Amino acid sequence: MPSSPEDTADPSGSPESLILHTTDNGVSRITLNRPEAMNALTWDQRERVIDLLSEASADPAVRAVVLTATGRGFCAGADLRGAPATGDRVPGDVARTIRLGAQRLIAAVLDCEKPVVAAVNGTAAGIGAHLAFACDLVLAAESAKFIEVFVRRGLVPDGGGAYLLLRLIGPQRAKELMFFGDSLPAREAERLGLVNRVVPDEELTSTARAWAQRLADGPTRAIALTKQLVNASLDSDRATAFAAEAMAQEINMTTQDANEGVASFVERRTPKYQGL
Numbered sequence: 001m002p003s004s005p006e007d008t009a010d011p012s013g014s015p016e017s018l019i020l021h022t023t024d025n026g027v028s029r030i031t032l033n034r035p036e037a038m039n040a041l042t043w044d045q046r047e048r049v050i051d052l053l054s055e056a057s058a059d060p061a062v063r064a065v066v067l068t069a070t071g072r073g074f075c076a077g078a079d080l081r082g083a084p085a086t087g088d089r090v091p092g093d094v095a096r097t098i099r100l101g102a103q104r105l106i107a108a109v110l111d112c113e114k115p116v117v118a119a120v121n122g123t124a125a126g127i128g129a130h131l132a133f134a135c136d137l138v139l140a141a142e143s144a145k146f147i148e149v150f151v152r153r154g155l156v157p158d159g160g161g162a163y164l165l166l167r168l169i170g171p172q173r174a175k176e177l178m179f180f181g182d183s184l185p186a187r188e189a190e191r192l193g194l195v196n197r198v199v200p201d202e203e204l205t206s207t208a209r210a211w212a213q214r215l216a217d218g219p220t221r222a223i224a225l226t227k228q229l230v231n232a233s234l235d236s237d238r239a240t241a242f243a244a245e246a247m248a249q250e251i252n253m254t255t256q257d258a259n260e261g262v263a264s265f266v267e268r269r270t271p272k273y274q275g276l
Contacts, residue, residue, distance in 0.1 A: 015048040026063035026216035026275070027209070028056045028114070035071025038123060040079035046101065050108045057113040063275050064215035065112060066208050067135060068119035075128025077149060078102065102127050102159035109134040110231060113224045115215045119208035120186070121201070125149045127159040133194060134164060136227060139208050140186040141201040146194065151181040167234050169193055219257035220275035 020031040030052050032039040041049075049067075056062040069075060078101075109116055109131065118135035125147040132138055132146070148165075150157045157178055165174035169192050177184065189195040199207050215223065225248040233241045252258050256276040264271035 015044045018042075019045050019048040019052070021052055023062060025213060026061065027212045028052065028059075028062045028065045029212075030065065030067050032067075032069035032075055035069075035073065037079060038073030038076035038125075039069045039071065039128070040076040041105075041127065042079045043101070046078075046105050050105055053108040053112045053116070057111075060275060062114055063218075063220045064212040065114050065116045066119055066212045067109075067116055067131070068205075068208060069121055071122065072143075073122040073128075074118075074120045074124040074144065075131055076123060077126030077128050098158050102130075106130055106134045106160040106164070113227075114220070115223055115227060117208055117212050117215070119204050120144045120146075120195075121204055123147065126157075130157075130159040130161050130164055133168060134160065137211060138195045139204060139211065140189065140195045140198050141204045142186055142198055143201050144186040144189075144198075146184040146186075146189050148177045148181050151179060217273065219255070219261060219271075219273045221255045221257060222252050222261075225252050 018032075018034050020029075020033045022029045030049060032041070032045070032049075034040065034045070053065065056065050105127070115137065116135045118132040118138045120132050120138065120140040122141065122143060123145055124132045126149045129146045129148065132140075148157060148161065150161070161178065162174065165177065168174075173192060184192075184194075186195060186198045190198045197207070229241075229245055229248055232244055236244065257271075257273045260273060261271050
């Protein structure tokens with residue numbers, strides 16, 4: 001995906017220059033901007049992404065989020081060189097690092113109250129692949145590819161990889177990807193169900209903007225509650241899922257958008273949702 005002038009990395013290397021952020025027409029756009037490193041995430045970059053997703057949840061003016069990147073890579077994984085120094089390792093350090101790092105990042109996407117669209121412009125490897133898979137909708141450029149790179153390094157997948165892949169494509173396919181670590185082209189990822197749609201590289205940005213704008217123009221609270229229902233139902237029994245559905249309906253019917261939706265249907269006109 002071509003980079004615009006404002007997507008050029010700042011030599012200062014500040015989190016604000018390496019994770020770009022704009023908000024326009026209700027859409028928050030978060031752009032990983034470290035193309036020379038295939039957008040490998042450092043500790044401070046990860047924290048900025050988490051903060052921006054949290055801010056999107058809390059800001060009524062934000063009604064959808066796009067997560068994308070500049071250059072040839074979406075995200076090559078974690079860059080551990082950016083992690084704070086910790087001294088000698090003691091038992092529990094690794095588990096704590098994973099909980100407070102990679103898992104917090106993935107949870108921030110899953111828990112964001114606004115729909116998150118991934119626009120995958122290139123290679124998504126390791127935690128970078130999981131960052132994309134955690135999003136609500138995944139668009140991929142034809143040149144994009146996904147790699148469960150952990151096994152190549154003798155590592156166990158982190159960042160919720162086993163949790164996400166199992167639920168997206170089932171245990172057998174998930175094990176195949178994680179055991180072998182083969183590169184998965186965008187079209188094959190689409191066939192497996194990891195990607196919603198593959199588009200020509202030059203159409204990725206415009207398609208992501210169009211999808212995000214449709215979401216931003218929709219009934220924000222209804223979409224947020226729907227996201228919560230779908231995500232929670234993966235870990236719920238039927239009784240719990242049905243109870244959550246009923247409560248979501250109860251909550252949503254108090255919103256202005258729900259009233260507008262019903263009124264527009266009765267009056268045979270296009271609804272005008274305000275996100276309230």
